[in-house]
Amino acid sequence: MLSIRNLHASRDGKEILRGIDLDIQAGEVHAIMGPNGSGKSTLAQVIAGQPGYQITEGEVAYLGQDLMELSPEERAREGIFLGFQYPVEIPGVSIAMFLKTSLNAIRRQQGLPEVDAMEFLSLVREKMKLMQMNEAFLTRAVNEGFSGGEKKRNEVLQLAMLEPRLAILDETDSGLDIDALEVVANGINGLRSAGRAIVLVTHYQRLLNYIKPDVVHVLAQGRILKSGGPELALELEQRGYGWVEQESKAVAA
């Protein structure tokens, strides 16, 4: 589904990604772990098309297309979803309005009829129940005055509504207490399917207790230093990231 080759990206002249190679197939769940400042969020943002990054080298193919040729909204309509680490406030715009506009923009691209207000409401109610969210939420302005946990739930609610092909969740677990984490994880697990790939960007193994990944990658200094199965995450939890970096230096030497 997604194939990244030797991707280099920089921001304000500073190179952050230094040769990423990554292949993701439909139906898989990947976890990308790594220390702070390693480039995890940058990778997620570059895939989604956040302005402000320069792609200096390499290529990214998504469903056979050159992803870098597409605008952010085209990528979204082609099924790429980014769960934001820091969801943005949009004062005065209700969740309902935002989500309905978004859903219909994506449906138009897929050649599906737009949903009307009634259809939208019944659909969103069902998803909100899943996320254990109060319906009053719909009339609140997007992310305005939300707690950390509410913001993350809102991201997963959007994920559930938009049903993307490729979901990249950037630290969706951060700022959640155990109960909220479980709700969010259940929401994500409910979306696992043969046609969908999910990428979890996270610091901690904690989330992976709830969502079992197929592949775990360690990203440090702008490169993927090591990939493995779910057991790699446990090892990282016990030993930290230092040994991976040591090991990779040894290999390079």
Add this chain to the structure above:
Amino acid sequence: MDAANRQLDELISRDYQHGFYTELESDTVPLGLNEDIIRLISAKKHEPEFMLEWRLQAYRHWLTLSEPHWAHIHYQPIDYQDIAYYSAPKSGKDGPQSLAEVDPELLRTYEKLGIPLKEQEMLAGVAVDAVFDSVSVATTFKDKLADLGIIFCPFSEAVQKYPDLVRTYLGTVVPFTDNFYACLNSAVFSDGSFCYIPPGVRCPMELSTYFRINAKNTGQFERTLIIADKDAYVSYLEGCTAPMRDEHQLHAAVVELIALEDAQIKYSTVQNWYPGDKEGRGGIYNFVTKRGDCRGARSHISWTQVETGSAITWKYPSVILRGDESFGEFYSVALTNHHQQADTGTKMIHVGRNTRSTVISKGISAGLGQNAYRGLIKVLASADGARNYTQCDSLLLGHRCGAHTFPYIEVKNPDAQVEHEASTSRIGEDQLFYCTQRGISPEDAVSMIVSGFCKAVFKELPMEFAVEAQKLLGVSLEGGTG
């Protein structure tokens, strides 16, 4: 410039959508202004003597005034002798009695603007006193209103049919000595709307006027007078768009509102005069004096305006809170794009006891637009227990526009409570990306973010108008997809 800003720039640099020009024969007086021209205007309108006298007094006073230059706006000097002060569309001798008699070209113009009169008559329940250039050519729903004793007619008709009402109230809120533009208007006003709601009557429909400047090089000098007698209620809508043209046009309207005891007047405006092109050529100069007088106890006047057009907007809808416990409100969205300049705000003058006022202003600047909020809250010594709340927010799109806030507060009563809040923000790259990442086009995203910013004002507009206003805002920003 980064990608997001470039995108914003593209969005806001498109062309005016209502740019077309209707060919109509016009009955226009020669250029320039002198007493003969004023006599001619008055004669053409078959005005009673008192009206002509008033105009002449105003004109003589105007000669002693000079154009004010304190506002945060810049423009080439206006040659007041190079303006035609009267223009009426020709359509039969005595004006049309029904839509069937209205020039079909004119009706097509309205249709292009999406305001088919017929449809409005039937569906919307809105009585339209349509002003095309200076003379009202179609008035509807009069009978229904007449049954309730409501007078809603062109100003020129009121001068003839209800001279006593006109004489009693005209110039009592905005005297011709008030300011340069109001004085000019008093001398040369062509037409406008007149509305009187008798005691205890609640006007059952939104009263509406669509203004449109058309004839070339003609100043537009509307005069509107609305009186809500004791315990009466009226909601009045004023909306306008204008066709594409090259030359600067002067528009100096005066609106006077009078609310007696327990009366309420709600006045909503959507203003979309031609703003000029991307280089700042052409566009309407809009110098308007709007003022309401809460004359009676517990009276209530609210102004709601959505200002997206004109090259220059100079406008401060105000309320004099004379009656005890009277209430004044001002809700404003002002958008400037390209080279547009707006200096707008309000004045709330607290005279009576326990008077209250609320001011919510939302300024949006894009392109090279300059947007100033100028507001005066004045509490006189007599106004025990006066309260004001002012909130004034600015939103910037791009890096070359400007937002300015000039709040003036004069409090002479120690008992008064005056609150002022202000903020300035920018549509961020991150907000835009959050929306586009959800598949929403940048056009729709900007439109949505701006609508959200203006929500507190839009909710004050009558439903039908709110939808139109939102659409207009979209069109003004994007110039396209709406």
